Amino acid sequence: MAWPAQMVVEPGDEISGLPEEGNGQPAPTGTRTGPASSLENQEGRGQQGFEGPEKTLEIEFEPDVGHEEGLRAIRREQWDAILEQAQCHILHQRGNDHFDSYVLSESSLFVYKSKLVLKTCGTTTLLRCLPLLTVVSKNYGLNLEWIGYSRKNFTFPTDQTYPHTSFAEEVDFLQGMFSGSAYVHGPLNSDHWYTYVADDCKKSTNAAADRTLNMMMYDLEPEVAQNFYKTDKIQTGEDVSSRSGIKSVLPNAALQDHLFEPCGYSMNALEGQAYYTVHVTPEPDFSYASFETNVRLPDYDALVRGVLEVFRPRKFTMTLFGEDSGIEDIKQSPFDYSDIACGPTSASSTSARYERTLKTTTNFSGDYFSQMGNWVREQSAAAAATPT
Amino acid sequence: MAWPAQMVVEPGDEISGLPEEGNGQPAPTGTRTGPASSLENQEGRGQQGFEGPEKTLEIEFEPDVGHEEGLRAIRREQWDAILEQAQCHILHQRGNDHFDSYVLSESSLFVYKSKLVLKTCGTTTLLRCLPLLTVVSKNYGLNLEWIGYSRKNFTFPTDQTYPHTSFAEEVDFLQGMFSGSAYVHGPLNSDHWYTYVADDCKKSTNAAADRTLNMMMYDLEPEVAQNFYKTDKIQTGEDVSSRSGIKSVLPNAALQDHLFEPCGYSMNALEGQAYYTVHVTPEPDFSYASFETNVRLPDYDALVRGVLEVFRPRKFTMTLFGEDSGIEDIKQSPFDYSDIACGPTSASSTSARYERTLKTTTNFSGDYFSQMGNWVREQSAAAAATPT
Numbered sequence: 001m002a003w004p005a006q007m008v009v010e011p012g013d014e015i016s017g018l019p020e021e022g023n024g025q026p027a028p029t030g031t032r033t034g035p036a037s038s039l040e041n042q043e044g045r046g047q048q049g050f051e052g053p054e055k056t057l058e059i060e061f062e063p064d065v066g067h068e069e070g071l072r073a074i075r076r077e078q079w080d081a082i083l084e085q086a087q088c089h090i091l092h093q094r095g096n097d098h099f100d101s102y103v104l105s106e107s108s109l110f111v112y113k114s115k116l117v118l119k120t121c122g123t124t125t126l127l128r129c130l131p132l133l134t135v136v137s138k139n140y141g142l143n144l145e146w147i148g149y150s151r152k153n154f155t156f157p158t159d160q161t162y163p164h165t166s167f168a169e170e171v172d173f174l175q176g177m178f179s180g181s182a183y184v185h186g187p188l189n190s191d192h193w194y195t196y197v198a199d200d201c202k203k204s205t206n207a208a209a210d211r212t213l214n215m216m217m218y219d220l221e222p223e224v225a226q227n228f229y230k231t232d233k234i235q236t237g238e239d240v241s242s243r244s245g246i247k248s249v250l251p252n253a254a255l256q257d258h259l260f261e262p263c264g265y266s267m268n269a270l271e272g273q274a275y276y277t278v279h280v281t282p283e284p285d286f287s288y289a290s291f292e293t294n295v296r297l298p299d300y301d302a303l304v305r306g307v308l309e310v311f312r313p314r315k316f317t318m319t320l321f322g323e324d325s326g327i328e329d330i331k332q333s334p335f336d337y338s339d340i341a342c343g344p345t346s347a348s349s350t351s352a353r354y355e356r357t358l359k360t361t362t363n364f365s366g367d368y369f370s371q372m373g374n375w376v377r378e379q380s381a382a383a384a385a386t387p388t
Numbered sequence: 389m390a391w392p393a394q395m396v397v398e399p400g401d402e403i404s405g406l407p408e409e410g411n412g413q414p415a416p417t418g419t420r421t422g423p424a425s426s427l428e429n430q431e432g433r434g435q436q437g438f439e440g441p442e443k444t445l446e447i448e449f450e451p452d453v454g455h456e457e458g459l460r461a462i463r464r465e466q467w468d469a470i471l472e473q474a475q476c477h478i479l480h481q482r483g484n485d486h487f488d489s490y491v492l493s494e495s496s497l498f499v500y501k502s503k504l505v506l507k508t509c510g511t512t513t514l515l516r517c518l519p520l521l522t523v524v525s526k527n528y529g530l531n532l533e534w535i536g537y538s539r540k541n542f543t544f545p546t547d548q549t550y551p552h553t554s555f556a557e558e559v560d561f562l563q564g565m566f567s568g569s570a571y572v573h574g575p576l577n578s579d580h581w582y583t584y585v586a587d588d589c590k591k592s593t594n595a596a597a598d599r600t601l602n603m604m605m606y607d608l609e610p611e612v613a614q615n616f617y618k619t620d621k622i623q624t625g626e627d628v629s630s631r632s633g634i635k636s637v638l639p640n641a642a643l644q645d646h647l648f649e650p651c652g653y654s655m656n657a658l659e660g661q662a663y664y665t666v667h668v669t670p671e672p673d674f675s676y677a678s679f680e681t682n683v684r685l686p687d688y689d690a691l692v693r694g695v696l697e698v699f700r701p702r703k704f705t706m707t708l709f710g711e712d713s714g715i716e717d718i719k720q721s722p723f724d725y726s727d728i729a730c731g732p733t734s735a736s737s738t739s740a741r742y743e744r745t746l747k748t749t750t751n752f753s754g755d756y757f758s759q760m761g762n763w764v765r766e767q768s769a770a771a772a773a774t775p776t
Contacts, residue, residue, distance in 0.1 A: 181575035188570040
C-alpha cells in the first residue's frame with residue numbers, strides 16, 4: 001500500500017474536546033417500555049439502549065488487479081474471521097451476477113469484485129476488521145485504493161468501546177493505516193455525520209457515477225414500530241417486509257429479510273448491480289430505521305417519499321456520497337427541496353411534511369462529493385397523525 | 389433576550405476529543421529568524437509564535453429599536469471597557485455616514501447602527517467581551533437578535549487561554565448566553581474553519597443580501613513579507629499600503645493603516661457602507677495575512693486575484709458567509725472555480741495558480757449560508773516564482 005502510516009496529531013496540534021454525540025435529547029431513563037433486547041446477539045447491547053445508527057465502511061480496490069474474482073474470492077471462513085473482529089457474524093448469504101449480499105447479526109455486508117460495503121450497528125467494533133481484511137485482500141493480490149468510513153453521532157456514545165469511543169479515536173485508528181481526511185457535517189451539538197476518506201487513486205472509470213443514498217430515521221410512529229415485533233401474526237422477515245410496506249417500495253428486488261427475536265428487522269435486497277438495505281430498531285425509547293442504496297436513479301424523490309411513508313419518523317438525516325459524475329446524473333435531487341412531503345399510507349394516517357433545517361455539500365478534490373441534510377417533521381402534521 | 393441559557397452538553401452527550409487545531413506542519417522550533425515581536429502590545433504573544441488567524445464576532449441587533457443612533461451611540465470609554473475584556477485596545481478611530489471603524493492593537497472593530505464586527509488575533513480573549521457588551525447594548529435599549537462567531541483552526545492552540553483553549557470551550561461559553569449551533573467546515577486534521585451561529589430572528593430586510601468574504605492566507609513569499617517590516621524606507625502604515633500594492637486593490641476606499649514595531653500591519657478601509665480590513669503577520673515561521681470585506685460585488689474574481697497578487701501565499705482558506713439573497717446577487721463566485729490564477733505583479737515574480745482542494749457549502753434554515761474552501765499554490769509555479 002502506498003500510504004504512509006501518518007499520525008493525525010501533528011506537533012503543535014491539540015486533541016481538544018468538541019461538543020459531540022448524543023441525540024440532543026435526554027437519555028432514556030427508567031421509563032423504558034420496550035423489550036429488553038432487539039437482536040439475537042446480545043453481546044453488542046450497551047447499558048442504556050440499542051445503538052441503531054450504523055458505522056459504515058466502503059472500500060474500493062484497484063479493478064482487474066489480483067485474483068480474477070476479486071473480493072468475491074474471499075472464502076466464507078475468512079469473512080467469518082474478519083467479521084469476528086467487529087463482533088458480528090453472518091446470518092444469511094445470497095448472491096447474483098454482480099455481488100454477494102450478507103445479512104449480519106448486526107447489519108450488512110455487500111461484496112463486489114472490487115468494492116465492499118460493511119455496515120454494523122450496536123456496539124460492534126467495525127474498524128477492528130481492517131487489519132485482517134488488509135492481510136486477506138493482499139493474499140488475493142488485491143490493491144486497496146480508496147476507503148471511506150462514516151457514521152451518525154451516536155445516541156449512546158459512552159456504550160462504545162475501542163476504537164469507537166470518540167471520532168478522534170476512530171480517526172487515529174484509521175490514520176495508523178491510511179493517510180486521509182476527517183470531517184464533521186452538520187451541527188456539532190445536534191444531528192451530525194462524521195466521515196473519513198483516504199484516497200490513493202483517481203477512482204476508476206467503472207466506479208464513476210457511483211453514489212450512495214442513506215437515510216437515518218429517528219422516532220418512528222408507534223403504529224409503524226409495531227410492524228417490527230414478532231407476534232402471532234408476524235412470524236418472519238417476509239411477513240414484516242409485506243406488512244410494513246417495504247416490499248412495495250422495492251417491487252423488483254430480491255429480498256433477504258430477517259426478523260429478530262423479540263423485535264428488530266434487517267433486510268438486504270439485490271437488484272442487478274444495486275443493493276438496498278434496511279435496518280430497524282423499533283423500541284420506543286430509541287426507535288431508529290436506516291435505508292441505504294447504491295441504485296443509480298435519475299430521480300430519487302419517489303424512493304425517498306416511499307421510505308418516509310413506511311417509517312414516518314419524527315426526524316431524519318439523509319446523506320448522498322459519490323462521484324461528481326454521479327451527482328451530475330441526478331436530474332432531481334431530494335436535497336434540492338427545503339421540504340419533502342409524503343402522503344397518507346393508510347386510512348388512519350395523514351400526510352406528513354418534513355422541513356429541512358440544514359444542508360451541507362462538500363466537494364473533495366478527487367472528484368467526489370458528499371451531501372448531508374437534516375429534516376424534521378412539521379409539528380402540526382405530526383400531531384394530526386398521532387391522535388390523542 | 390429571548391434565548392434560554394442552554395447547555396451544549398445534553399445528558400447522554402459525550403465531550404469527546406476530536407483531532408483539532410494546528411496547521412498540519414511541525415511547530416516552529418529554534419529556527420526562527422524573524423523578529424521577536426510583531427505587535428506593539430506584547431501581552432498577547434504566546435510562547436511559540438504569533439497567532440495571526442483572527443477570532444471574529446458578528447452581532448446584529450433589531451433595527452430601529454432602542455437608541456436612534458443604535459450601536460454608534462456607545463461611548464468611547466464604554467468600547468474601551470468592552471475591548472479590555474478581550475485584552476486589546478483602540479489605536480485609531482474613523483467614521484463615515486454608515487459606520488465607525490476602529491483599528492485595534494489586535495485587529496479591528498466595525499460598528500454600524502444595528503451591526504458590529506469585531507476581529508481580534510493573537511491570544512486575545514474575544515468572547516469575554518460578550519457579557520459586558522450585552523449589558524451596555526441593553527442600556528441603549530438595543531435588542532440582540534443574531535450572533536455569529538468564527539475562526540480558523542489555531543496554529544498555536546496551546547497558547548490560548550479561557551474561553552478559547554478549544555472550540556468545545558468556546559461553544560460552552562456561547563451556549564451559556566445563547567442557543568445556537570456549532571459547525572466545523574473542512575478537514576479536521578488540516579485547514580478547517582469553526583463557526584457558531586445563534587439566530588433569534590428572520591434577519592431583517594435591510595440586512596438582506598449581506599455577505600462577508602474572508603481570505604486567510606498562510607506562508608507569504610519572503611519578498612512580499614519584507615513589505616511589512618519597519619525599515620529606513622518603510623516608516624508608516626501609508627508607506628506599506630502603497631508599497632505592498634494594497635492601496636491599488638482598494639483605489640476608492642479611505643484607508644486607516646498602521647505599521648507595528650518592528651513589523652506587522654493592520655488596515656481598515658471605508659467605502660460607503662462597505663468595510664475592508666487587512667492584517668499581516670510577516671514573520672517567516674508563521675507568516676499570515678487576512679483580508680475581509682462586506683462589500684457587495686456581483687463578481688469577486690478581480691478582488692480575490694488582486695489580494696492574492698499582493699500576498700502570494702503558499703495556501704489560503706476563503707470563506708463566504710451571508711444571506712441567501714446575498715449569494716444570489718453574486719453572478720461570478722470565486723468558489724465556482726476549482727483553480728484561481730493570478731498574474732505576475734513585478735518583473736521578478738511569475739504567475740501563480742491555486743488549486744482548490746476542498747469546498748463546503750452549508751445552507752442554514754434561517755435563509756443564510758456559508759461557503760468555505762481551501763486552495764494550495766501549485767508546486768511548479770511556486771518553485772518558479774522563488775528562484776533558488
